[in-house]
Amino acid sequence: MSETYETQSSCGDSCSSCQATCSSRKQEKEDFREPLNPYSKVKKVIGIVSGKGGVGKSFLTSYLSVLINREGYHTAILDADITGPSIPKAFGIHEKAKGNELGIFPAVSKSGIKIMSVNLLLETEDTPVIWRGPVIAGTVKQFWSDVLWDDVDYMFVDMPPGTGDVPLTVFQSLPVDGVIIVTSPQELVSMIVAKAVNMAEAMNVPILGIVENYSYLECGNCGEKISVFGTSHVEETAEKYKLPVLGRIPITPAIAEAVDAENIEGLNGPWLTEAVDALKSLLGEERQEKEDNGFCRIAVPTDGNNNVFAHFGKAAEFTLYEFQENELVGKTILDSKGEGHGATIEMMKREKINVVICGGIGMEAMEGLMNSGILVVPGAAGDADVSVAAYLDGGLNESSKATCGCQGGNSEHNEGACNCK
Incomplete structure (x- = not known):
């Protein structure tokens, strides 16, 4: 008898412990899954x-x-x-x-x-x-x-x-x-x-x-x-x-x-x-595991050149920094379209922002953020990366001109003070 016949005749119908290669062995299940876009x-x-x-x-x-x-x-x-x-x-x-x-x-x-x-x-x-x-x-x-x-x-x-x-x-x-x-x-x-x-x-x-x-x-x-x-x-x-x-x-x-x-x-x-x-x-x-492990999302209004934008409510974009145990794991741009502080606050809530670092900000906007459980650190200026790093190191100081009581309008900024809500 051939070796193949002898192997099959003694088969116990259990492929899990059998090392022989034969037609009755179940083939491994093929994986048909498509790869996700590498940027997704x-x-x-x-x-x-x-x-x-x-x-x-x-x-x-x-x-x-x-x-x-x-x-x-x-x-x-x-x-x-x-x-x-x-x-x-x-x-x-x-x-x-x-x-x-x-x-x-x-x-x-x-x-x-x-x-x-x-x-x-x-x-x-x-x-x-x-x-x-x-x-x-x-x-x-x-x-x-x-x-x-x-x-x-x-x-x-x-x-x-x-x-x-x-x-x-x-x-x-x-x-x-x-x-x-x-x-x-x-x-x-x-x-x-x-x-x-x-x-x-x-x-x-x-x-x-x-x-x-x-x-x-x-x-x-x-x-x-x-x-x-x-x-x-x-x-x-x-x-x-x-x-x-x-x-x-x-x-x-x-x-x-x-x-x-x-x-x-x-x-x-x-x-x-x-x-x-x-x-x-x-x-x-x-x-919950991510939050327990020190995950933090920081948003900074920026001017397109990675500098802190002076008006919180008028910023057309925010740079979003994602940190895990103080290690940067992501940096993206959020488009706020400059639709005002109300829409911007809603975006901050939707994006689950933990901290907002900004330049000038009105009291109404600050209260809206804080009432939503978002920490506000106003008074920042210059490069956004530097401001975020300073905040994480505990060295970002708030400006005395961080907020204002104006209700909008076309008045000019004065040394970085905010002229909007």
Whole structure:
């Protein structure tokens, strides 16, 4: 008998301890993941999926990104629904995407959410995408690897319905940390959820929970919840698959009005509290560990030449320094557009700034920062790097002319004093 036959005849069907090479040995699982752009940083990738279309995946993707962004995290949306892109319009974004030799720049919403969609690349917004599956799948991969995502805490991926090429590409090519399944109240919801659950499990992707859209209509007079599409089956379906229900979204004119007005960032509703909590927990321990390990973000208004800009409220840019145990780990530019101290304070809160080092600053702006838990160190001048280093060394002295009581206007500066709020 041949050596091969003897080896196979004595095989105990356990490849884990066998050193022989034969056709029955299971091959190592191939890694199909695409590399992230080297200039990007994405911490968590969340897929929004469903077994069928028309259940509101794009709305949930958009609104969850808004809600998590309000919690102070940096969010982004990768619109993988290539043939039915609708997300840019909900945010009022109509310009075309730009780029350079490093990659493609995503569009940025009013509140700082980064968005990439095929609609930002088409000649016109109503140009149909008549592409075959491999081209569509390739586009999704490019959105991951060719786009400059910068620093993203949560990326939400809006996937097309079903279990076809694009969902498979996303699961295989992106490091998906979890999916949220979107359903509606109809009887067939169990079958819809089953398709999404089975695909996620087959791809070894965690399922965070279920969100039911079109859950009910609330009477404007008495507050009664009317089940327009019949009795909800989401609880029994969730129990069947041992999944939490992360929210029930009602049928309400407020949602349609916000989307139609291209102002989803202005929408306010209490329907997704559980979903937000579940998502925050994914980064909660990581963020707390970072804070416990001496992580600090310092912002300095600068003039384009790395010098401290004299007006806090009028600065068009801020240089952001990130330190870990007093070691510089990042330095970037924040665009504040000189929109005034109110908008700038909101940006400081959104960016989770710990310290602001500045030149002149009005009392109202200083109080706004301090009330937000941000330490203010006014009176700085000259090179921003030097000022930050002096602060860390404990040698940055505050100027007696750091603040002023003026209410704006066109009066001139006097030896670095501030003439704005």
